[in-house]
Amino acid sequence: MILVSVCLGLGLVLGVPLALAYLYGPRWSRPFLVVYDRIFRGFPALVLLFLFYFGIGSFPGVHLSPLMTVFLALGLRSAAYQSQIYRGSLLTVTKGQTDAARSLGMSTRQTIWSIIIPQAAYFSLPGLSNEYSILLKDTALAFAVGVMELLTEGKFIALRTQAILPIYLTVGAIYLVLTYGGVLVFWAMERAIRIPGLSGQSRGRME
Amino acid sequence: MSLILEFYPHLLAGLAVTLELIVCAVPLGLLIGIVIAVSRAYGGSLLSPLAYIYQLVFRGTPLLLQLFIIYYGLPRLGIVFNPLTAAIIGFGLCSGAYHSEYLRGALMSIPLGQMEAARALGMGKIQTISSIMLPQMIRRAIPGCSNEITYLIKYSSLAYLVTVIDLTGQGRLIAYATFRFFDAFLIVGLIYLGLVTIANHLLQSLERRVRIPS
Numbered sequence: 001m002i003l004v005s006v007c008l009g010l011g012l013v014l015g016v017p018l019a020l021a022y023l024y025g026p027r028w029s030r031p032f033l034v035v036y037d038r039i040f041r042g043f044p045a046l047v048l049l050f051l052f053y054f055g056i057g058s059f060p061g062v063h064l065s066p067l068m069t070v071f072l073a074l075g076l077r078s079a080a081y082q083s084q085i086y087r088g089s090l091l092t093v094t095k096g097q098t099d100a101a102r103s104l105g106m107s108t109r110q111t112i113w114s115i116i117i118p119q120a121a122y123f124s125l126p127g128l129s130n131e132y133s134i135l136l137k138d139t140a141l142a143f144a145v146g147v148m149e150l151l152t153e154g155k156f157i158a159l160r161t162q163a164i165l166p167i168y169l170t171v172g173a174i175y176l177v178l179t180y181g182g183v184l185v186f187w188a189m190e191r192a193i194r195i196p197g198l199s200g201q202s203r204g205r206m207e
Numbered sequence: 208m209s210l211i212l213e214f215y216p217h218l219l220a221g222l223a224v225t226l227e228l229i230v231c232a233v234p235l236g237l238l239i240g241i242v243i244a245v246s247r248a249y250g251g252s253l254l255s256p257l258a259y260i261y262q263l264v265f266r267g268t269p270l271l272l273q274l275f276i277i278y279y280g281l282p283r284l285g286i287v288f289n290p291l292t293a294a295i296i297g298f299g300l301c302s303g304a305y306h307s308e309y310l311r312g313a314l315m316s317i318p319l320g321q322m323e324a325a326r327a328l329g330m331g332k333i334q335t336i337s338s339i340m341l342p343q344m345i346r347r348a349i350p351g352c353s354n355e356i357t358y359l360i361k362y363s364s365l366a367y368l369v370t371v372i373d374l375t376g377q378g379r380l381i382a383y384a385t386f387r388f389f390d391a392f393l394i395v396g397l398i399y400l401g402l403v404t405i406a407n408h409l410l411q412s413l414e415r416r417v418r419i420p421s
Binding site: 038039042043044045046047048050051054055056057058059133136137138139140141143144151154155158164165168169171172175176179180 | 263264266267268269270271272273275276279280281283284361362363364365367368375378379382386388389390391392393395396399400403404
C-alpha cells in the first residue's frame with residue numbers, strides 16, 4: 001500500500017507539470033517530453049525496473065535500494081501515464097473559457113490555475129481511478145527486485161508452508177479487496193466534488 | 208551498439224519467444240473476450256453472473272499472481288504446464304477479461320432495434336448474435352482492444368518471472384555476461400518500444416480497412 005501511495009503521489013506531482021509543460025510549455029521542451037513519454041510508456045514495467053535496479057544502480061556512485069528502485073521506476077512510469085490523463089482532461093475545458101478569462105484581464109498563469117485546473121481535476125478522476133488499479137497490480141512486480149510486498153510475502157509463506165495454492169488465493173483475495181475498495185473511494189471522491197451543471201459527468205469505468 | 212552486434216543471435220532468440228507468446232496469447236485473449244462479453248450480455252441468469260465474476264477476478268488481481276497460480280499452484284492439483292504454455296494461458300485468461308469489457312461496451316453501442324429486426328426476419332438467436340451483432344461488435348471494439356494488445360506486448364515480459372527466457376530473460380543473461388546492465392536493458396526496452404509502435408500501426412490500418420462506410 002505504501003508502494004502504491006508513493007508511486008501514485010510521485011506520478012501526481014510529476015504528471016501535472018508534465019501535462020502543463022506539454023500543453024503550455026516552451027517549444028524546446030517538446031522533444032524531451034516526447035522521449036520521456038515514449039520511454040516510460042513504451043517500455044514494459046519489468047524492463048524499467050531492471051533498467052533502474054541493475055542499470056542505473058550499477059553506475060559508479062549511485063546506490064539504489066530495491067525499495068527506492070520501485071518508487072522511482074513505477075513512480076516515473078505512472079507520471080508518464082498520468083500526464084496523458086491530465087493532458088486529456090485539460091483539453092476538455094473548452095477554448096472559449098480560456099478566451100473569456102483572458103478577456104476579463106486574467107493572466108495566462110491565473111487562467112490555468114483558477115479556471116482550467118479546477119475543472120480538469122474533476123475530469124481526470126475517472127482516469128486516475130484506472131491508474132490506481134493498474135498501479136496496484138503493477139506493484140506486484142516489485143517482487144522481481146526483491147521488495148517485500150504482498151506477493152513476495154505470499155511467495156515466502158507459500159514456500160515455507162508448502163500450501164502454495166491456498167496462500168496465493170488468499171493473496172489474490174486481498175488484491176481484489178484493495179482494487180475494488182480503492183475504486184469505490186475514487187467514486188466517492190468524484191461524487192463529493194461534482195460540479196452541478198458541468199457537462200460530461202459520468203461514473204468512472206473500471207479498468 | 209557493440210552489444211547488439213555481439214549478442215544479436217541471443218536477442219533474436221528472445222524476440223522469437225516473445226513473439227510466440229504474443230502471437231499465441233492475443234487470439235486466445237480475443238476468443239475468451241468474445242465468449243465472456245457475449246455471455247455477460249446474453250447469458251441469462253446463469254452464464255451472465257459467471258462471466259461477471261470472471262471479469263471481476265481477472266481484472267482485480269495482478270497478472271503476475273495469476274501466472275504464479277497457474278505455474279506454481281496448479282501443479283499441486285496435478286495440472287502441470289511447461290513455462291511457455293503457462294505464460295500463454297495466463298496472458299490469454301487475463302487479457303480476455305480486459306478484452307471482454309471493450310467488446311461488451313461495443314456490443315451495448317449497437318442499437319437494440321437491430322436485434323429485433325433480425326429476429327423479426329426469422330433469424331434464430333444464435334444466428335443473430337453471430338452474423339449481426341458480432342461483426343459490428345468486433346469492429347467497434349478495435350480501438351479498445353488495440354490498447355489491450357499493446358499492454359499485452361509489454362506485459363509479456365512477465366513470462367520471464369515464470370522462467371521463460373523471452374526477450375527480457377535474454378536481456379538479463381546478456382547483462383550478467385557483460386556486466387553492462389544499463390545498455391542491455393535499454394536495448395531490450397527499445398525493442399519492446401519498436402514492437403509496440405509496429406503493432407499500433409498495424410492495428411490502426413486494420414481499423415481503417417474493416418471500417419463500414421457511414
